[in-house]
Amino acid sequence: MHSGHWQLPPLELLLAFEAAARHLSFTKAAGELFLTQSAVSRQIQALEESLGSKLFERRTRALLLTERGQVLYKVAQDLLQELQDTTQKLRGAAAARTVTVTTTPGFASLWLIPRLNGYLEDHPGVDVRISASYETVNLERQGVDLAIRYAPSASMARERRLFEEDVIPVCSPALAADPARPLREPADLRAHVLLHMEDSRASWIEWNIWLHAHGLRDLKPAGSLQFSQYDQLIQAAAGGQGVALGRLPLLRRMLRERQLVTPFKRSVVSSRGYFLIRSKRVASKQDVTDFEAWLLEETKKDALAKG
Numbered sequence: 001m002h003s004g005h006w007q008l009p010p011l012e013l014l015l016a017f018e019a020a021a022r023h024l025s026f027t028k029a030a031g032e033l034f035l036t037q038s039a040v041s042r043q044i045q046a047l048e049e050s051l052g053s054k055l056f057e058r059r060t061r062a063l064l065l066t067e068r069g070q071v072l073y074k075v076a077q078d079l080l081q082e083l084q085d086t087t088q089k090l091r092g093a094a095a096a097r098t099v100t101v102t103t104t105p106g107f108a109s110l111w112l113i114p115r116l117n118g119y120l121e122d123h124p125g126v127d128v129r130i131s132a133s134y135e136t137v138n139l140e141r142q143g144v145d146l147a148i149r150y151a152p153s154a155s156m157a158r159e160r161r162l163f164e165e166d167v168i169p170v171c172s173p174a175l176a177a178d179p180a181r182p183l184r185e186p187a188d189l190r191a192h193v194l195l196h197m198e199d200s201r202a203s204w205i206e207w208n209i210w211l212h213a214h215g216l217r218d219l220k221p222a223g224s225l226q227f228s229q230y231d232q233l234i235q236a237a238a239g240g241q242g243v244a245l246g247r248l249p250l251l252r253r254m255l256r257e258r259q260l261v262t263p264f265k266r267s268v269v270s271s272r273g274y275f276l277i278r279s280k281r282v283a284s285k286q287d288v289t290d291f292e293a294w295l296l297e298e299t300k301k302d303a304l305a306k307g
Contacts, residue, residue, distance in 0.1 A: 051068075081141060100146070107250065139278075170243070173258060183264070194224050195243065196245070
């Protein structure tokens with residue numbers, strides 16, 4: 001494991017250790033590094049043998065850093081960050097023509113990607129890279145330029161708001177026109193399947209807010225379907241599988257094209273919204289500035305459409 005002047009473990013072992021220490025999970029580290037969980041475990045074991053020190057405490061349902069592991073983790077993070085910053089600078093102009101954005105899968109597929117051609121046509125030569133994930137990433141550490149985050153408004157008071165969110169039930173035109181189960185008033189939702197996100201308290205909270213606003217706090221639907229991705233949930237609604245709580249402005253295009261309809265006209269302001277966060281690394285990166293300006297212009301169009 002040692003070679004030449006530098007008596008250091010191989011870089012791949014340090015990368016595996018840093019990822020495992022950051023996530024406190026071999027499984028999550030493996031997913032990030034595109035390795036198997038057992039491969040990461042073997043790399044950590046090899047690093048521990050190389051150093052003659054135990055770096056993790058492996059408990060039944062938890063992974064903790066030892067005192068020596070904490071020391072190595074801080075040093076590894078600092079060194080890897082410095083190495084990444086330096087290599088990005090050396091890549092020069094090619095890296096300067098890249099804009100990397102992280103956001104949720106629903107926002108990416110329903111709002112951002114459908115209108116992205118407008119930006120690309122006006123900015124030829126810029127490579128826009130979209131990372132769609134529910135994971136909140138560290139922009140500086142992961143080399144990401146911008147984040148569009150869906151979060152409770154109260155927790156993002158210091159961040160730039162793209163837009164607030166209104167919620168309203170949506171469904172397919174065929175379901176809305178079903179004479180056997182009319183959707184003339186909110187209480188008619190009792191006869192329908194409601195769609196929501198699995199393992200998401202926020203999904204049911206927003207449904208409950210809308211129902212409570214209409215005096216239906218105790219409404220029990222005919223059934224429920226759960227989805228792991230919001231865009232999947234919306235496709236199910238468009239396919240007539242139930243009624244979804246639509247997020248505006250994400251769904252305005254689908255409503256305009258009549259892929260979805262709103263059987264009831266009153267929306268409710270959500271407790272959540274969409275916020276733009278810019279990495280401190282890209283203060284002078286013109287392509288990121290241009291992309292940020294384009295995003296804000298698109299949100300203005302949505303605000304005008306709402307009005």
